[in-house]
Amino acid sequence: MKRILIILISILLILSSCFSANCVTRTTYKFLNNSKLYYFADSKNNYIVSVKGKTAIVNKVGYGYSTIKTEAEITKCNFTGSYFHFFSDNIKGKIGVVRFNYNSGKYETITMNDGTKTRWSLCSVDKGNNYYFVDYYDRTLLHKYSSKGNLVNTYQFDSNINQIDTTNGTYQFVLTSYGLCYIKGNTIYSTSNDYNIFPMSMVNDEYYCGNGKVYSLFNTNEYGSYKDNKTALLSQGIAKASGNKIVYSDFNSSTNKEYSFNFNIDNLFGYKDRIIVTKGSNIYIVKTGELKSKKTNTPRTIENNDTKTYGIYTNAYTIGDKYITGVSPNTTIATFKKNVSYDGYDVVFIKNGSVVSSGKIGTGMIVRFTRNNELIERTFIIKGDVNCTGTVNSKDTNSYMNFLLGLEGLTDEAMIACDINNDGVLDNSDLVLMAKLRE
Secondary structure, eight states, rough: OOHHHHHHHHHHHHHHOOOOOOOOOOOOOOOOOTTTEEEEEEOEEEEEEETTTTTTEEEEETTTTEEEOOOSSEEEEEETEEEEEEEEETTTEEEEEEHHHTTTTTTEEEEEEEEEEEEEOEEEEEOOOEEEEESOOOEEEEEOOOOOEEEEEEEOOSSEEEEEEETTTEEEEEEETEEEEETOOOOOOOOOOOOOOOSEEEEETTTEEETEEETTTTTTOEEEEEOSSSEESSEEEEEEEETEEEEEETTTTTTTEEEEEOOOOOEEEEEEEEEEEEEEEEEEEGGGOOSSOOOOOOEEEOOSSGGGTTTTOOHHHHOOEEEOOOOOOOOBHHHHOOOOTOOOOOEEEETTTEEEEEEEEETEEEEEEEOOOOEEEEOOOOOTTTTSSSSHHHHHHHHHHHHHSSSOOHHHHHHHOTTTTTTTTTTTTHHHHHHHOOO
């Protein structure tokens, strides 16, 4: 075992300069000036994407952002199958997509292997990472490509296609001059004879809207209204923003609920039961179950690293102006709370964008202290915990070795966690110390 470790370290000494050029930096939120914004979410995370020209900024709420550069101007962004898909109509002379995974920091360019289709007018992607393009020269044709860029099928419609989209990547919807259709497998189904539903928006494979109305996809029910860009369609209702206020109308209830901020809302998005608003570079999330007729103040963020001044202190850990360090692997939330004084503050722990109340504290987890109009928020760094689980094991050392070999990117927090000897350099000496921390 020692011989294997010596050989491995020798290899890493040779390759230690080969850091990944595409290593993702994740610090604070960022929006490009005068950019187009997209909101995406899955069961755990929320993302707001800012797109302008050949640049995209992917903001992961609760974690920071990643920057993507493409070869051609980005025309549209989609999110499905854990990937962001940035569409361009001229990558190396072909239509193409840049597919990006936020968690790994890796991305690849896919060009469509059909030289006759060099331009398109509309695009989309399903949950299997199959790509759909409406032919620029004949808008009655919809071309389907595989995740590798190979042509799979071409669908012929009776009239020009005005819009294509998906709901969570399940169905591929096609809006023509005669109505709304969807593709399941290789079969085209018609769902509506309403000629005036453009533009459309859909959630949960069920509701769609257009012409200021919201309809049920598979029946004739009509729900509420949907009229401007500060309106969000959620799984069970509609949220609207006006000034500093959100008004939410449930499809199955006549009662409206409200939520107010002490600022005017810039943008409004929705996903299932989440309402997301932005103000400048700040992102706020409210769940429909939290909506009440009350005003909320934006907490004053405490940046001073002398948190003892604000009644938060500990002799067991180090609370800096951004990170909390000195927390040993396998430390639980309960143990941390016992070792910290935070008189008068409410405290919550956030992991992967969700509040947790128990379990181990991992790298990247956030602790948030609030009192009256004060907010103190810090991120945990657990030395050796590269994979953010709160423990140090073979998966952590494997990830770090891959990073040194240039095969894997790491978050800012994970890279700090790798610097075991605190010398500011990530090298093989940290790997040896990390191995000693393993369970």
